[in-house]
Amino acid sequence: MNPPRKPATKPRAAPLSHFDSAGQAHMVDVGAKAETTRLARAQGHIRMAPATFDLIKGGSAKKGDVLGIARLAAIQASKRTSDLIPLCHPLALTRVAAEFTLDARRHRVTIEVTAETVGRTGVEMEALTAAAVGLLTIYDMCKAVDRGMTIEDIRLLEKAGGKSGHWLASTD
Numbered sequence: 001m002n003p004p005r006k007p008a009t010k011p012r013a014a015p016l017s018h019f020d021s022a023g024q025a026h027m028v029d030v031g032a033k034a035e036t037t038r039l040a041r042a043q044g045h046i047r048m049a050p051a052t053f054d055l056i057k058g059g060s061a062k063k064g065d066v067l068g069i070a071r072l073a074a075i076q077a078s079k080r081t082s083d084l085i086p087l088c089h090p091l092a093l094t095r096v097a098a099e100f101t102l103d104a105r106r107h108r109v110t111i112e113v114t115a116e117t118v119g120r121t122g123v124e125m126e127a128l129t130a131a132a133v134g135l136l137t138i139y140d141m142c143k144a145v146d147r148g149m150t151i152e153d154i155r156l157l158e159k160a161g162g163k164s165g166h167w168l169a170s171t172d
Contacts, residue, residue, distance in 0.1 A: 035119055038161030042127035043112045044154035046135045052146040053107040056138070063141045067100045070111070070141070074098035074134030078115050078126040088125050091117050096126070098134055111135055112157070124159050 048056075055061045063069075075096045082090040095116040102109055113130040115123040135151045142149065160166045 036161045037116070037118050038122050038159075039114065039116045040123040040127040040159045041112060041114050041157040042124070042131040042155065043110060043157050044131040044135050044151065045108050045110045046138050046149055046151050047106065047108045048142065048149040049146045050107050052142050052149065053102070053104065053109075055142065055145065056109060057102055057104070061141060062144065066138055066141045067109070070100070070134045070137040071098045073137035074111065074113055074130040077133030078113070078130035081126045081129040084129060085125055089121050091119055091121070091123060091126060093117050093123070093126060096130060098130060109135075109138060122159055122162055124156055128154060128156060 056066045059065060075098060077084075078093060078096045082088045093115060095114070097114045099112050100109055101112070111131050111134045113127045113134065115127040115130065117123050117126075131154050132151075135154070139149050139151065155169065157169050158167065
């Protein structure tokens with residue numbers, strides 16, 4: 001038996017831009033787009049054991065300043081995004097900032113990355129990659145004492161610039 005059909009009034013999803021008319025992957029041509037100031041903010045969290053959280057908070061982890069190293073890793077990762085994501089354009093970033101918030105009640109560290117450029121394509125992937133690598137660096141530096149850390153909820157919070165304009169994530 002066939003599944004029920006969806007109503008015909010539902011709008012069709014936009015085609016994925018990284019595939020041509022034959023369904024082959026390709027790098028999107030952004031040559032005709034106007035250069036605009038573009039910004040993206042991304043965030044993610046890492047939960048850990050209370051003792052691990054205390055090591056990070058106190059700056060007493062065996063490998064050194066965990067958050068300082070994670071900040072540098074996040075910034076470096078943003079600059080290498082096009083090396084990691086096959087169809088991502090290399091960008092000249094004008095600013096990348098990585099900030100950490102410590103939540104003692106949840107034994108959780110949150111990273112928020114802001115990436116900016118002036119160009120023809122957005123910086124969402126750079127911000128998301130930076131957030132992920134920043135959290136992975138925390139994991140790497142603390143795994144000797146806590147292999148049960150959990151990286152979660154990496155997501156885009158905001159993007160601005162370009163033809164599609166300004167977008168904010170819902171707060172639910």
